[in-house]
Amino acid sequence: MSKLQELLAVLDEQVKATAGHVYNYTVPDLWNCFDYQGEELRKTPWGELVVNPYRFYRDAIRHFIRPKAGTGAGPGADAGWGEPLSRHQAVEPGLEGGDWIKRSTVYSMMVRTSTAWDHDRSGNLEDDNLYGLKETGTFVKSLALLSLLHKMGVTCVYLLPISKFSLNDKKGELGSPYGVSSFFKLDPGLKDPITGPGFSVEDEFRAFVEACHILGMHVMIDLIPRTNSVDSELVIDHPDWFYWIRHEALGQYRPPYVPGLGIQIRPKAEFLPVIYQSSEVRHHLASFMENPKDADPGKWEELLAFIRDNPGQRVMETVQKWFGLTVAPAFSDQINDPQPAWNDVTFFRMYLDHPVAAVPLLDRAYAPYILFDVIKSNLFQGKVRNEPLWELLEGIIPYYQEHFGIDGARIDMGHALPRELVERIIQSAREVDPQFCFIAEEMEIERAASSRELGYNMILGDGFIQEPRVLEYRTHRYFYGARHLPCPVYACGETHDTPRLASREGGRDLSRMLTIMNLFMPNGVPFINSGQEVFELQPMNTGLDCRPNEAYLLDPKDPYYGRLALFDRYALHYLNAGRWELPDQLAWLAGLRRDHLATFTCLDNVTPLGFNSPRDPGIAFGFNDDDKRGRMVQEDSVFVVVANTDVHNPQYLTVHLQPLRQATGNSARKGLQLFSSHGLAREVHDYDTHGNLSMSFQPGEVKIIRM
């Protein structure tokens, strides 16, 4: 039986067991895009629904997800939904090898946050609320959220890390899921008590993946092979995979300063002599120690025995106490980056010797050390691969494929991994599922070609930095420029590391404009960052492009003021005024996109359009149907998508249509405004004598016209 069916059965039992109980348990109405019909349902005026939780989540499966699983409903008949989605979908020609991502709309979610809610309204996001249920997010609760994603046309769910992470010396209230301590265990914090002890968090994740697949959504995870928690569970068996310093030196530990190079410099081979001459660097190198096992094998054996006998003991604490050693924290790979060391994570030793290029520069023998060159093991390799580690790392994705049926992964800091290791990781996954998709955490679009070469299907890009900068025309450059790249980039204005669009200059007008336009960026994969759809203001992390007050954008009376989802208990503002605006617009646009998917996502079908002047704040693209390119085509297959990127002023814009008319042969002088972010559908007669579209736009308005 599929895990989703098992989960349904478990919840069904609970619904029966709790018959007659009164639940004052609320969910945001946005979680109910499946028309929940529980007779106990009460709607509050502010957008919360009072429901029986067991029944609500059960019905999300029973009435929304399961009916889409197709016929043949006997137990096990649909067990296949736990397989990668590629086994259920025919591969479109030209989209082999994971390129299905080109047709996707991605939703980035952090399970812990995206379905967090103060269900009992006690004022806290409890692990064990009034009803013994969990208020931070879980896979089970995410099944209801999938109805919102489905409505918005999402076809790929990208999950921020879901693996077990370290809870020692954790950042914030809960710790960051990027400090992975065990690749092959899931975060036990995601386990939902609603299913009872008989159902594991692994079961719940598998049920979630099945549900996504049934809804036609791929599932991608975040793989973090370069770093690991400083108290990684791998330390016990493999102390030699890590870098060690004296525990007492931890307080002084920081990235060494290299004089004469400026700040935030990417390491290059020619800098190495300067780096290794720095006295701070030499001092830094000298602080590294042999790993405890090699330093005293006998004592290490004793320690292992002690740990076995005292399973409650924290391993790293014991090592620190017995050996006076600790794992060295990681830091930025950029020289003279002002960031302090990342205290919660460390780097793996990719090679068991020093970088080849560095060896001649060393004045004496050093224990394995972390330095800018060592970190960037794509550029600076040793001679002796850490083969057992590489084998472990290339086995992670196959584990998630086999156990959970995931469809893709983003490789975190892949740019700092040895090229061969990346290739092996990609190859191992594609052996299991040839359609497995890889996304490179590569922000520099100039490196798109080399990523593509390595086997990645797409790169991140830096839309979240470019797109919001309307006044600098960086929005224009990004939108018009992406089509020249050898692989897609994310069409996105925010990520979990950046400011929220709604908090940028232009606020909701900017967010609405970009969120919609991203569905139409040539060579862009639309990417929605959880919370973006309700104009969330507070970033999840202040990692990239943030202002000094970025974590303090909420009303100081807001319970989440100053909290960051990546570290703290955090619930998105699903009750925001206007919460249905973007979901409703996206729902309509998703229908259009679905009906004309190739039209909008094949680069061959797009014609970039200009305005009277390159300084005009408009962005426009023409689209026409694949098959009919260059021939007289039917009216209903030529579309113009235009945005007024001026989010403060109305604008009168003239879209020059000649290139589109040439490409399509369309000479229509009337059209239909199918969509406006600010208005209604209407007939369009606003053509000038040259046949160009001349229309007025509200600030940030996006219009779609069928010619």
Next chain:
Amino acid sequence: MSKLQELLAVLDEQVKATAGHVYNYTVPDLWNCFDYQGEELRKTPWGELVVNPYRFYRDAIRHFIRPKAGTGAGPGADAGWGEPLSRHQAVEPGLEGGDWIKRSTVYSMMVRTSTAWDHDRSGNLEDDNLYGLKETGTFVKSLALLSLLHKMGVTCVYLLPISKFSLNDKKGELGSPYGVSSFFKLDPGLKDPITGPGFSVEDEFRAFVEACHILGMHVMIDLIPRTNSVDSELVIDHPDWFYWIRHEALGQYRPPYVPGLGIQIRPKAEFLPVIYQSSEVRHHLASFMENPKDADPGKWEELLAFIRDNPGQRVMETVQKWFGLTVAPAFSDQINDPQPAWNDVTFFRMYLDHPVAAVPLLDRAYAPYILFDVIKSNLFQGKVRNEPLWELLEGIIPYYQEHFGIDGARIDMGHALPRELVERIIQSAREVDPQFCFIAEEMEIERAASSRELGYNMILGDGFIQEPRVLEYRTHRYFYGARHLPCPVYACGETHDTPRLASREGGRDLSRMLTIMNLFMPNGVPFINSGQEVFELQPMNTGLDCRPNEAYLLDPKDPYYGRLALFDRYALHYLNAGRWELPDQLAWLAGLRRDHLATFTCLDNVTPLGFNSPRDPGIAFGFNDDDKRGRMVQEDSVFVVVANTDVHNPQYLTVHLQPLRQATGNSARKGLQLFSSHGLAREVHDYDTHGNLSMSFQPGEVKIIRM
């Protein structure tokens, strides 16, 4: 067994029956001034408590009220608490005959509103919430609220009408409790389902009165003998007690215009010729009809039989249908008052003939009619008393005394009742309880003497109009002037009919200053209007002194925007920021007042104090102990209470102390600031060379100094 003990037993049963049930039921933390200890208690950051309702209200009785009932706890031992409080308290010399009110602090509450709460947070104040419990106020829930009143030093609870009122053609969502339809039934809307069907609303009210008495609080009700609902239950047996018009004329019915007299004129004998010459008046008089019983006794008998056989039928509707007649609505007793007719109430026929003074002015025979003279039956009497009506009216209070043990009453529109009737009402009550207190709804303080003569213990006064008008020095006049009146007035800045103090010019600073100073107004009885203690902004009714936008003072997003407690489902803003400020200050002041009650409430003990100039914004009174007047007294019995009535600016004020020093012999040059509304207790050395107090005050600050 006392009803309170029965109620305790009922709730105790419920606590047992609901063991293990989870209740997500909230109350404002202000309702818990009894340190509720339920283990299920959760406190939300915004001031709501999540509790098991059965246990919460039970514990209010068990742990807060009952322990104060004294020893001898056997069932029935304390049944006496249902008797008037005078049977439990020795009458202080000089305070006989209901004058205990002079020592009281009164809290005016409307049960339906004062304990209304959206307990299940569904967004509505339901009669039957998620737990089958009532969300508008009830006597049972008021038992918890009593802990707040007790904390604030309240010793008399004045209840807005609690009798059954008409639900036909009701104003607002719930109708006004001033449209009484049955004197001898309680409003069934106040019944709390928490006690189940075996316990009546009468039982609950009796338990409430017992609880008040145990806490040393008198209970007063509002008696409305002049008017009654237009579909009064008395119509069936006594159609001749009412005025009738054709039903079809109801739409045009309004107070007739009298030319040549100006607007809002009190009727006087000399105006009668002008009134009766008005053509509109004659037209108005002609619209009245004989009552249906006398018009067609046979048909009336049939109607009575029909009503008996069809108990679901609305009486007045049937009369309208069968006879084409209806009871005439009441209207203002002032000539040419712009108010329209009061559609929900009518006047009783106090006399069965026309006013004696009017008879010579009538051009022909008229059916009994309502007119300005008829309404003011204190001034314009007929010859034939409606004796059965008078007997009924004088029996109302004895009924409430005997069944519920009430201690006093306010007579609504007593100024429009025949003097003899008022005397009979007062006498009947005093026969049952010689200490029964009567308050006249008399706003004109010049009439205090005649009210006192009639047997009233105090009059309303017009503090709610005078006190807020600081800039016009009407505050000064009211505070300094009241001590010359022959009976006390309310020391109050707002009532259920007026704007809220917190919404007046000066806002919270004004409200705080007056609420505190009212405890010290010579000859004033402190009066707190429910909600005043949490700076409620929205009035309960817009009857007096209101601005055009008075009903729209809340945030338009507030669920009670535009709602008025007198007509609509309304809950006070118990979660207001600063909600504990006034209760905490009042609690401290109540202790001081209790310890020196005679000092602060005997007129003999007060010395009004002046400032450098009569234009100074200060108000000050000196108080010293009763027994020690005119002799050297101990330091700790001479108090100065000073307010800066300037609610916008800090002021440096010099209080001239000579009169107090003369009266008391106190010559101290140092004192102790016991209290400040804006600061802490401290030693005071701020005396000038004349021995006067020279101190700076924050805007609206009140200080109490012991000399």
